[in-house]
Amino acid sequence: MPSSASAAAPPPPLERSYRRLLRVLPRGYRERWEDDVVAVLLDTEQEAAARAVVSEGPQRQDEERELVLLQRPRLREVVGVLGLAVRLHLAAPSTPGASARSRAVGDAARLTALLGLLPAAYGVVDLALLPWQSRQPGWSQLTPADGVEWVAGCLAALLTWTLLVAGHRRTAVGVAVAGMVVPWLISGAQLSPWALQPRELVVWLVLLVPLLSVAAWHRDAPAPSPRWWWALPAAVAVVFGLWGLETAHATGASFAADPLVAGAALAAGWRRPHSGWLGAAGLLGLVALVWGVVTLGYLAGTPLGEGMAAATVLAAVTTAASGLVVLLAVVRLRVLARAGRLVEHAEVGPEAC
Known part of the structure; x- marks a missing residue:
């Protein structure tokens, strides 16, 4: 019969990390599915570790399963949970x-x-008026970095909206992030x-x-x-x-x-x-x-x-x-x-x- 101490043993580090990570999910979803999601994630990691040493025998596979529980979640799993959180917090009609x-x-x-x-509209207007604006007195006070930052911002805004409406949503997100970061780096x-x-x-x-x-x-x-x-x-x-x-x-x-x-x-x-x-x-x-x-x-x-x-x-x-x-x-x-x-x-x- 197991002792009360063993029955109250704390969960392994990997499980604790997964439960902390799952806090980004909506409360209702987490209360219903947290245990199942954690079990699936743990089983997936353990089975992947066991398959990596399948040629070394069952004992080595069991050791790898135990070692995995002492590690931290992999970046791929973290990104997957964060993506699920975005889909659940900003859900679509078809989001289960x-x-x-x-x-x-x-x-x-x-x-x-x-x-x-x-x-995007300002980007179209600014690019269309660029030849006219470049002849204005204040244009000479801009540095090349200012000009590149301005044009890059216009193009990024225009591309983000165009890609979004065209259905290339992942690319639109990437361009949006680039439009936020690149001008900052240029400056x-x-x-x-x-x-x-x-x-x-x-x-x-x-x-x-x-x-x-x-x-x-x-x-x-x-x-x-x-x-x-x-x-x-x-x-x-x-x-x-x-x-x-x-x-x-x-x-x-x-x-x-x-x-x-x-x-x-x-x-x-x-x-x-x-x-x-x-x-x-x-x-x-x-x-x-x-x-x-x-x-x-x-x-x-x-x-x-x-x-x-x-x-x-x-x-x-x-x-x-x-x-x-x-x-x-x-x-x-x-x-x-x-x-x-x-x-x-x-x-x-x-x-x-």
């Missing part, structure tokens, strides 16, 4: 084991990635994210929300509707129009771009009560709100001429509009949820509105 809330969050994140196409790594103050780091992360939302387009997610191809020309037309207003001395006209996109998502979610559209409106409104607050902080320390005064007023108006979009999206979501009128798991595409 995901909750309704995770599917709603996933819908909102995927729409945020598609609607966060303004960087000489002068601004380390880990060197930022907590408040600055929060602002930095919030402004990257549309880019980070690309991760929601995992293998379970449905392909974007082909109708999304019309969104980029529309956004380019809006950006060109705002650029024309800026050129016509309507300083600060470009501040309206982000609230316009967030407002369009809110209108779509309001007309058809889909939690994805309303969630995307809230996220994009939050990005526009943060950007507006940062802009107002910058303008507050700038001498106010005639143009800057108008820009400050417009920045204040667009910031207030962004905050209103966030408030209306949250209130609408809560009202519809209480009434049970939310449409869940609709196809992610313009026709879903």
